[in-house]
Amino acid sequence: MANESAFITDIQTLRKRAREHIENGAITPGYAADRGTVIKLLNEALATEIVCTLRYKRHYFMAKGINAEAVAAEFAEHAAEEQEHADQIAQRIVQLGGEPDLSPQGLAARSHAEYVEGDSLTDMITEDLVAERIAIDSYKEMVNYFGSQDPTTRRLMEQILAKEEEHAEDLVSLLEGMER
Numbered sequence: 439m440a441n442e443s444a445f446i447t448d449i450q451t452l453r454k455r456a457r458e459h460i461e462n463g464a465i466t467p468g469y470a471a472d473r474g475t476v477i478k479l480l481n482e483a484l485a486t487e488i489v490c491t492l493r494y495k496r497h498y499f500m501a502k503g504i505n506a507e508a509v510a511a512e513f514a515e516h517a518a519e520e521q522e523h524a525d526q527i528a529q530r531i532v533q534l535g536g537e538p539d540l541s542p543q544g545l546a547a548r549s550h551a552e553y554v555e556g557d558s559l560t561d562m563i564t565e566d567l568v569a570e571r572i573a574i575d576s577y578k579e580m581v582n583y584f585g586s587q588d589p590t591t592r593r594l595m596e597q598i599l600a601k602e603e604e605h606a607e608d609l610v611s612l613l614e615g616m617e618r
């Protein structure tokens with residue numbers, strides 16, 4: 439029989455449940471996702487962000503040539519934003535009761551995107567674009583997976599995804615500028 443309690447837990451139950459296991463902080467009995475899987479996926483996203491930060495930093499310092507100044511500025515901006523994403527993801531992992539994996543051991547293997555140095559400015563931009571496209575695809579899958587089971591993590595990854603799409607667009611414009 440359908441009644442309102444099928445949609446919303448009554449307030450007494452909510453209050454009672456909130457008092458149980460308060461050591462779990464933000465994770466209430468209403469948390470519907472598989473926490474272990476969410477933390478594992480977030481640690482992969484964290485590794486991806488760190489590898490992207492390092493790759494953009496490398497490209498920033500190594501940018502040479504006629505277009506180098508504008509391109510290097512873009513690399514520096516992206517590096518800073520990837521670092522910000524890494525911090526936001528690490529913060530969410532802790533909020534979920536997990537531990538952010540910041541170990542350099544196995545970092546490249548945990549990351550979805552690769553660390554490619556690239557020889558020319560065009561190479562660097564191309565590799566960054568490939569990495570952004572990998573992140574876009576994998577974050578989209580994560581967003582779908584989190585769905586309504588963990589809306590906070592989903593929203594975080596949606597915001598990061600939107601930024602990666604901006605990055606990809608910036609890089610396409612830079613590439614077009616190079617070919618002129």
Ligand SMILES: [Fe+2]
Binds near residue numbers: 487490520523598602
């Ligand atoms: Fe990012």
Ligand SMILES: [Fe+2]
Binds near residue numbers: 490516520573605
């Ligand atoms: Fe990015």
